[in-house]
Amino acid sequence: MSQTERQKMQAGDWYCCIDSELSVLRHQARLAVHQHNHRAPDPSEPLSSPLAALFAEHGQNCLIETPFHCAYGINITLGHQVYMNSGCTILDSAPVRIGDRTMLGPNVQIYCAQHHKDKALRAEGLEIAYPVTLGSDVWIGGGVIILPGTSIGDGAIVGAGAVVTRDVEAGVTVVGNPARALPR
Template sequence: MNNQERRDLELPYIADAEVFEEMKVARRHMQIYNTTDRSDFETLTKLVRGFLGKSGNNVFINPPFYFDYGKHIEVGDNFFANYNCTILDVAKVKIGNNVMFAPNVAIYTAGHPLHPEARNSGYEYGISVTIGDNVWLGGNVVVTPGIKIGNNVVIGAGSVVTKDIPDNVVAAGNPCKVIREITEEDKKYYYKDRVFDEESWTKING
């Protein structure tokens, strides 16, 4: 079994010449994307579709955007990532529909062994990350390898997610913990105790 196959099976692998060739291709895509005119939304959207493994409708990522391969990232419809997003997609990163990332969000599937002798051997690994539908990750959120974030979740700014997060909750902190459930009562507020005005409320309710 070669190291690319080992990597894709989430086994320990070594980043050898063949692995680096894949990464070179990704870095060319990344260089083009991050140096494209940032007001040229049409070209940026086309480029994203070219290097992501799967891209739904209405997908936009504000440059700069950093990744290892790109092809291991799958995003659903209505995905938006703000400036300086980093996705180390050694393993699969699956992102659902209607997901938003604030600036400086980092998704890490990559890792290294704890023991120094094992780590110094050159072996590393990637464990997949899954993010559900209707999720908002606040600024500077870090998601570590192997994490699953459920549907309808908000992760507070600055959180480090080291354990799975269930559906329908607000979670925050380092390490990130569930704070409370999101309820129907939350619908009428746009920020803390500020309620939607009549015009916006009418649009929300169709």
């Protein structure tokens, strides 16, 4: 029995993103994101109900400022007290895990998908997705881009505007494009 494109995506295999089931999931995410982005602020509900229902898991006291965007939402897991400033985008074709007390500055972008390098296969929508993990107590500066398959260790800091192309060790500060560690 052949796998669906969603099953291939979830297994970390090459899949076609131009697929009716995946389109339905992206549409559900767009609806939840739209509701989140157009709701009145409610201090008693730090994580909006639409996003709370969409995400795979979430801890207590998470706050996501508007506007926010995600591709599927179902692959996002938040720890406790996660904060995302305005303009964050998570293209969660693979699992995205964000640890406790991690803060994302404005306009942080997390990408999981990598399109095929062969132009004909790319034109057919073939891509593969790699997970992204942010540990606990991580600080991601404004405008950071985090590329597919990277992990950022507990307590690390990523300076504003950095492009994270490879793993960042716990407790390390990285800056630049590509992101490189600052001397300790």
